[in-house]
Amino acid sequence: MGSSAHLSRLIEAAGRLAIGGSLLPGAVVVTFIATAVLLEAGAGSIMLLLLLFLAAAATLYFVRRPRPVYLVEYACFRAAPAYRVPSATFLEHTRLMHGALDEDGAAAVVSFTEGTLQRSGFGEETCVPPSLSYIPPDKSLRAAREEAELVIFSAVDALFAKAASRREAGPQGDDVDVVIVCCSVCAPDPALSDMIVNRYGMRSDVRSVNLSGMGCGAGLIAVDLAASLLRAMPRGARALVVLTEILSSSYYVGADLSMMAANCLFRMSGAAMLMSTSATGARFRLGCAVRTCSAAQDRAYRSVFQEEDDKGNLGARVERGFVAVAGDKIKANIVAFAPRVLPASELLLLALSAVARRVRSRRVVGTYQPNFRRAFEHFCVHAAALGVVDTVQRGIGLSDDDVEASRMTLHRFGYTSSSSVMYELAYIEAKGRMRKGDRVWMISFGAGFECTSVAWECVEPATDADGSWADCINRYPVHASYYISGSQ
Numbered sequence: 001m002g003s004s005a006h007l008s009r010l011i012e013a014a015g016r017l018a019i020g021g022s023l024l025p026g027a028v029v030v031t032f033i034a035t036a037v038l039l040e041a042g043a044g045s046i047m048l049l050l051l052l053f054l055a056a057a058a059t060l061y062f063v064r065r066p067r068p069v070y071l072v073e074y075a076c077f078r079a080a081p082a083y084r085v086p087s088a089t090f091l092e093h094t095r096l097m098h099g100a101l102d103e104d105g106a107a108a109v110v111s112f113t114e115g116t117l118q119r120s121g122f123g124e125e126t127c128v129p130p131s132l133s134y135i136p137p138d139k140s141l142r143a144a145r146e147e148a149e150l151v152i153f154s155a156v157d158a159l160f161a162k163a164a165s166r167r168e169a170g171p172q173g174d175d176v177d178v179v180i181v182c183c184s185v186c187a188p189d190p191a192l193s194d195m196i197v198n199r200y201g202m203r204s205d206v207r208s209v210n211l212s213g214m215g216c217g218a219g220l221i222a223v224d225l226a227a228s229l230l231r232a233m234p235r236g237a238r239a240l241v242v243l244t245e246i247l248s249s250s251y252y253v254g255a256d257l258s259m260m261a262a263n264c265l266f267r268m269s270g271a272a273m274l275m276s277t278s279a280t281g282a283r284f285r286l287g288c289a290v291r292t293c294s295a296a297q298d299r300a301y302r303s304v305f306q307e308e309d310d311k312g313n314l315g316a317r318v319e320r321g322f323v324a325v326a327g328d329k330i331k332a333n334i335v336a337f338a339p340r341v342l343p344a345s346e347l348l349l350l351a352l353s354a355v356a357r358r359v360r361s362r363r364v365v366g367t368y369q370p371n372f373r374r375a376f377e378h379f380c381v382h383a384a385a386l387g388v389v390d391t392v393q394r395g396i397g398l399s400d401d402d403v404e405a406s407r408m409t410l411h412r413f414g415y416t417s418s419s420s421v422m423y424e425l426a427y428i429e430a431k432g433r434m435r436k437g438d439r440v441w442m443i444s445f446g447a448g449f450e451c452t453s454v455a456w457e458c459v460e461p462a463t464d465a466d467g468s469w470a471d472c473i474n475r476y477p478v479h480a481s482y483y484i485s486g487s488q
Contacts, residue, residue, distance in 0.1 A: 067235070069227040069275060070282035071456065073166070075158035076423050076468035077151050077244075077270040079127035086124045087117050094263070096135050097253065105255040112257045116264040121386030121407060123478070126414035127268040131248040144186050144249040145195075151244050151270040152181070152192065153199060158467070159240075159272040166281060173200025176274075178229050178239035182211040182218035182418055184447070185306065185316075186246035196242065215304065215446025217382065219243040219271070219418035220454045224289040226275050236278040244270035245417035252315030259315035265385060267414030271422035279459070284440070287455030290337040294329050294449045304447035316447075325449055327391060333443070333451035334396060338370060341441070341455055346370045369397050375439065376455070380424040381406040382444040384415060392443070408476045412469070418444065423468060427476070430469040434461040 085093075091114055098109045129150075131143035160172070179202065181193040191210035196202075207229060211218050226239040247266055252259050276282070294300035303325040306316045319325075339347060353368030372379075381392045383406040393403045405424035409416065416423055421442040428434055438458045445451040469476075 067231045067277050068279070069230055069277055069286040070279055070459065071284040071286065072238070072274040072276050072282050073159055073163040074271060074273045074283075074422055074425070075155055075162055076419065076426050077155040077158075077268075078468040078471075079268050083127035083129065083268060084125055085128050087122070090117065090128075093133070093135070097137060097251075098255065108257060109255055109260065112260055113264050116261065119386060120265060120415075121389075121410040122267075122414050123411040125412060125472075129246075129248050129268050132251055136253065137248075137251045139249050139251060141188060141249065144246050145188060147248045147268075148183070148186065148188075148192055148195065148244070148246050149199075151246070151268065152196065152242055152272075155242065155244075155270045155272040156196065156200070156240065159274055162467075163274060163281070173197075173202045175238055176200075176202055176206060176240045177233060177237040178207040178209070178226060179242075180209045180211065180222045180226050180239060181242045181244070182214060182222045183244050183246055184213055184215055184218060184417070185250045186248075187212035192242075196240070213447075215448055215450060216245070216384065216417045216420075217444040217446035217448075217450050217452055219421060220289065220442060220444045220452035221291065221450070222418075223273070223275070223286070223454055224291060224452065226273075227286055227289065230275060230277045233277075236276065236280075238278075239275045241273040241275060242270065243273075243417075243419040243422065245419075250314075250316075252313060254309045254311055254313035254315060256309040256313075256315070256317070258319070259309060259313075259317045261318045262316050265415040267416060269413055269416035269419050269423070271419035273422070282459045283462075284456040285459055287439070287457060288337075288340045289452065289454045290333060290340065291450065291452040292329065292333040292336055294325075294332070300325050300329060300449040303449055306447075323387075323391070326388070326445060327395070329449045329451050330392065330443070330445060331395065333445075333453055337453040338372075341375045342370055342372070343374055346374055372396055372398070372441065373402070376441040377438040378405075378425075378428050378434070378440045379403060380421040380428075380440060380442040383407070383410045383420040383424065386410060404477050408478070411478055412472060412476070418446070420444070426467050426469055427473075429462040430467065430473040431476075434458050436461060 091110065094113045095106065095110050098106050129143070129147040131138035131147065179193045179196050181191070181196065183192055186192070187210065191208070193208040193210040197206055197208055209225070211222055211225070214221055222241050222243065226241050230237050230239055245266060247268065250262065252263050275286075299321065303319050303322045304316060305319070306314070308314050338350075349368050350370055357367065379398060379402045381389055381403055383389055386407065389403050389406045389410070392398075405427040406420075408427055409420055409423045413423055421444055425440065425442075436458055438461075440456040440458070442454045442456070443451070
């Protein structure tokens, strides 16, 4: 067979690869055609081998490269005004709920609660579920399920409605391939993820995953898990990720002050996210996700520990060394995250600083603090409490404007656990600050001790402030003297 026949057959094969939707990229198809042309022109065997090697390398690269994952849409739960608990109301309920304790014990609990609220950065509009308005609180499984249904279904309904408003046909329950719910302390049977499958009539082949006991940083862990599952599924698969913490069954009724923090800080909250490997209608593109787990170290493992006190009351104990542990482990996560996101100029300065510290005395040459604002335009810092946000701000050299979203989320919604970073993202968009191409750093942490950092890139910013901040965004940011005192 002549060379012209070889050329015709190679071009025909390349055409079938391109038209048939093969995983081989266009570059490989072009290489096939170039090889055919060189054969026709009588090119040497070395040139042909080089081209075939390049084709094989390009194929391997594109096949092994992680598939892009996108955040199509998200929505945060906004509680009705009837669930609002001003500081004075919260203190009164605390006094009445712990009235069975002896006088000294009750006084210590109230004093601890009052001090915690004053340092928390909370405003007067944070909400708790109806079950905690009873005296004593309703800690039944029925109350927990009712709270879960209210928060989760409201968030998912809002998510589907927002996605539908941007497309002619929005996603429905049977369009979801993966359901992931993260809720640390409430794990009923059937699981909360199965509750969603039942409510929205999802397909029988849907992957249902429930994450419990993963702490307050489980939201970004769920994002990383969803991305891994989506990359292993057919292109265009969708994952529904729900982040919440159910408070009804976890209220601590004892007098151990080291177990009172959850009572004082946790508030009613939840968020729902729709992720996909299809870029159609996407809002954000997922960058890298870096997770560090320190559970092998006893001090970190027990820094936040759910157990019973000496009276048999179940609660979550926060050890005295928690702040030091958190600082060390957040730093370790940032050290692992920085090389993957910082520009080359910042990495070079870090390397030169390290060399200078080895050559000269460490007392003479300080450690260079990288400028993360050269890698990101927006920051969503896990809003556990005002002091935690301040510590992270100082640790990575952020300005007050950079952590405004975290502080305002604390003021308006209180501590929203694993969903806090989504409330912060919603704040940034509600203020109209997000632009196409902007990069976002989310960092969260919790029991374990686990810390996760996730990078996003904006594909399409929100067109309005609809959502959890819609009724109050014009009042923010509040003046510093307001949120530091915890009252208006």
